[in-house]
Amino acid sequence: MTDIFKKLIKRLEDVKKLKEVSVPIEVDEHGYIDKECPNKDCLFQFKVLQEDWINILRDEQVFCPRCGEDAPADHYWTTYQLEQAKNQAIKLVRDLLTKGKPFPRSIIPIKASDSFELHVKCDLCSTNYSVQGSGFYCPNCGNNSIEKIYANTLSKIKAKIHSADSIQNLLQNQGLEEESKLIKQSIFRECLTDCVVAFQMKHSYLFEKYYGEKKSPNSFQNLEHGEKNWKKHTQISYKKILGEEEFKFLFIQFQRRHLIQHCASIVDKEYIDKTKDSTYKVGQELFVTKHDVMQTFDLTTKLTEEIEKEAHNK
Numbered sequence: 001m002t003d004i005f006k007k008l009i010k011r012l013e014d015v016k017k018l019k020e021v022s023v024p025i026e027v028d029e030h031g032y033i034d035k036e037c038p039n040k041d042c043l044f045q046f047k048v049l050q051e052d053w054i055n056i057l058r059d060e061q062v063f064c065p066r067c068g069e070d071a072p073a074d075h076y077w078t079t080y081q082l083e084q085a086k087n088q089a090i091k092l093v094r095d096l097l098t099k100g101k102p103f104p105r106s107i108i109p110i111k112a113s114d115s116f117e118l119h120v121k122c123d124l125c126s127t128n129y130s131v132q133g134s135g136f137y138c139p140n141c142g143n144n145s146i147e148k149i150y151a152n153t154l155s156k157i158k159a160k161i162h163s164a165d166s167i168q169n170l171l172q173n174q175g176l177e178e179e180s181k182l183i184k185q186s187i188f189r190e191c192l193t194d195c196v197v198a199f200q201m202k203h204s205y206l207f208e209k210y211y212g213e214k215k216s217p218n219s220f221q222n223l224e225h226g227e228k229n230w231k232k233h234t235q236i237s238y239k240k241i242l243g244e245e246e247f248k249f250l251f252i253q254f255q256r257r258h259l260i261q262h263c264a265s266i267v268d269k270e271y272i273d274k275t276k277d278s279t280y281k282v283g284q285e286l287f288v289t290k291h292d293v294m295q296t297f298d299l300t301t302k303l304t305e306e307i308e309k310e311a312h313n314k
């Protein structure tokens with residue numbers, strides 16, 4: 001057997017020994033570690049204080065702050081972390097086979113994303129977590145801290161809507177005309193999504209609070225389905241609360257949220273069929289205006305307040 005073969009066999013044996021590659025993951029500036037919901041329809045990004053992730057959270061069960069999904073802790077790696085770890089493992093094996101590099105290896109820690117805007121400490125178990133936009137369940141105990149966070153989320157949305165103009169001006173003054181438009185549009189899309197998510201979460205919470213029945217936030221994502229839930233217990237009619245025109249407007253905004261989150265804001269046939277919105281054709285990109293967002297904000301909060309009153313008085 002030639003030396004080359006011997007060398008190759010030795011290296012293959014080294015690869016076999018390499019059962020596990022551990023890649024360190026960095027925390028953000030506040031000490032929080034990135035996590036991602038394993039539910040394919042959600043994939044919500046959130047963070048947990050690393051200290052709490054180690055000391056408080058349990059291996060068997062972690063909750064997603066947005067959709068409430070529960071899964072074992074090791075299902076919550078982010079797509080980015082998994083990709084980075086995979087790339088490093090592949091590189092390691094390749095180096096080992098081609099260059100026969102000895103262990104320990106040069107592994108680069110995986111970077112953390114920038115810190116998120118909303119920091120929450122659970123009232124029940126004291127777990128610290130942070131979210132972008134809205135997320136209401138504690139990742140550790142699943143406690144629904146909606147009462148506390150809902151108001152907070154609404155004021156964050158309002159602040160975001162109002163900041164859009166000044167951000168646009170700022171960028172325009174730097175000569176970044178195109179970028180300023182793109183960023184403003186992405187802020188409005190995000191605000192529209194946040195309004196719908198806050199609405200769903202609050203409705204799911206109120207429903208359980210008043211009727212003791214657990215309904216997922218997703219069952220309030222479509223206005224017609226959501227109304228059906230309430231009708232089992234009350235005379236609530238969304239159209240009666242909002243009026244025909246405004247109900248139609250809100251229905252369209254809820255369908256637009258679906259396009260933003262699942263179709264890269266491109267209008268599809270399903271959207272046109274459902275909404276009969278004649279301002280768009282299939283394949284066009286959605287454009288969210290400030291008026292759309294403010295109106296959605298007002299109508300979702302109005303609907304929520306009226307429903308809470310009605311459910312409370314029953």
Ligand SMILES: [Zn+2]
Pocket residue numbers: 037038039042043044064065066067068069
């Ligand atoms: Zn989720």
Ligand SMILES: [Zn+2]
Pocket residue numbers: 122123124125126127138139140141142143
């Ligand atoms: Zn908790």
